[in-house]
Amino acid sequence: MGKYGEDTKLIYELQDQGGELLALRYDLTVPFARYLAMNKITNMKRYHVAKVYRRDNPAMTRGRYREFYQCDFDIAGHFDPMIPDAECLKKVRLGGFLCLSVPQVNDRRILNGVFAVCGVPENKFVPACSTVDKLDKVPWDEVRSEMVGEKGLSPEAADRIGEYVQLHGGLELIERLLQDPKLSQNKLAKEGLGDMKLLFEYLTLFGITGKISFDLSLARGLDYYTGVIFEAVLLQQENEHVEEPVSVGSVAGGGRYDGLVGMFDPKGRKVPCVGVSIGIERIFSILEQRLEASEEKVRTTETQVLVASAQKKLLEERLKLISELWDAGIKAEMLYKKNPKLLNQLQYCEDTGIPLVAIVGEQELKDGVVKLRIVATREEVNVRRESLVEEIRIRTSQC
């Protein structure tokens, strides 16, 4: 509680159970910070895939649930500037599933510097920030009226903010803002822009600068960010197979939170952290829609081989063989029938994408061999029993 700003209302509270007031975890970042503080850890890199809970309105088709998985990657510790930050952005680009989105990056210090030089009083930085954050969904005019109306900024301040927060670009924009007569006079903004320049230099070395946009409208809702912030939002999908463009919002985001661990430490000792959260269900919902559109068949198992029989009364031989394969670490399956038909066994492999079939037959048993069938090519080879594990390993690496 008290770490999520406005979003605190989305926390699921548990009933008082024997004197303890508990709640369901809202994200993986605050628990990570608490873990570091409670265990006095000053240096850690970890990933964590686990469920989090939001008391929110679900939107199933867009992959927005009340109970969902996050995959977090965080680097905690005192390090030289922007090296771990660049790694987080590289990780967001890895995997390749975010090819539709251009990750945006900004820095809370730059944003606060913008507010300061535009004449916003410091106590209005947070509300101004959450209004700016809406610029990816609504046009500037609406954002401006919310600033002046609801948030009580002066029209002049709002106009000045508008000149900055509609900017986006790369290294050349950073250079230009470093020369900006007003912004360059602000200590916070200067620090933020200096680090942003360093970050873009590192991203160039990582080969991903062209794919990441420095965007001054990016604000991120949560209170705990202190430096670099970033977010990968899905753009509209240009795909002839899908009529409706997919819009699932942010699929990955994060930033630097140097103050959060200190809030949990009795002596306030700080551990600087930077990290990224990826929303797995949202990515799955896109992948699923794409797969449905493409009618591609997805392999639903990791099974390497089906242990099958060519004739009746071979259940015992199948059980013996599958046991040998399991003991050797081969991923093997069999149909749970006493006397399955060979055709049904082969069909099962077609349906599930199992690439190999080890067929036990009476003649083969006499000869000390197993017939290995490659499902894709229908090729069949007799393999000596003692070489079967090795043969399956080689064939699997080829599949």
Place this chain on the structure above:
Amino acid sequence: MGKYGEDTKLIYELQDQGGELLALRYDLTVPFARYLAMNKITNMKRYHVAKVYRRDNPAMTRGRYREFYQCDFDIAGHFDPMIPDAECLKKVRLGGFLCLSVPQVNDRRILNGVFAVCGVPENKFVPACSTVDKLDKVPWDEVRSEMVGEKGLSPEAADRIGEYVQLHGGLELIERLLQDPKLSQNKLAKEGLGDMKLLFEYLTLFGITGKISFDLSLARGLDYYTGVIFEAVLLQQENEHVEEPVSVGSVAGGGRYDGLVGMFDPKGRKVPCVGVSIGIERIFSILEQRLEASEEKVRTTETQVLVASAQKKLLEERLKLISELWDAGIKAEMLYKKNPKLLNQLQYCEDTGIPLVAIVGEQELKDGVVKLRIVATREEVNVRRESLVEEIRIRTSQC
């Protein structure tokens, strides 16, 4: 609710949140059954590793928490008898971490048959069952007095039960009970014993009969079991390094639950299921105690290679190289310092168990090579930049 018998009191309830009464999941079995029923799935094999919650007294040192992971493996569908059941027992034996325990197996039908032929009225089967279940912790005398006192069985019935439930053995015991003049007259018991015989035949083919004990005192607490039940309990550890014997109770258990899916289906359609749950934290707590006792060093990362530098001012070169390695799918790390000392980088590998170091140096850069150091042997070889990924893959598979 209403699926866990006496244990229902251990469920964590959520506060009513907007008109919905929710609870935290107690296990993975009931949700699996509900999932099958709601999605009309009649055939499925899956594993699931996830958290469950018990409003219970935690015992940290024994790996008993209120929030903990279970790893479940279940097979659902109409199949020929005992084939999936045998696979579940084989899976419990796999992995090798349960070498201290001898899995016990029994069948609810045999137990109910025993109660019937001993003169227990049917409405007292469930309480009698939960009393029998205590036989692994307390001697027969105490179990007997609970039966006669609390549960209201006649002393004669209790004595007759005692003759059966203290039996344990293998195939020969099953054969003997199949000839038992009373038990062989009971339909349920006969069915259960017939299936138990089949199960032991399959376990023989799987090569694990000698390692599994048919134990008539095994009852398992939960109401939903309908056939075979099994449990792996840790025996006392005979280890000179550890003074106190480890006792963490049951680490894996399960059984057949043919009625549970039907309870969730509006038309009561049944999907027979058999499955096993493994308590991961309990196994971890044993492994940790053993590791502490043995003072073995554990590798805490999967990192294949550390990207290091031999001189100062090589941060950019390190970033370039690590980016290449990441893009090729190599698990690589670097220290987040501009100018780390080579000795510190090598020490980091010693501490974390990273087996390889790719060292960037001025001369090597000129020559188009990277120095690859094998941490264990301190051997160093110059590898051409374009062959580095392949070389790391080969070396990793050898480590």
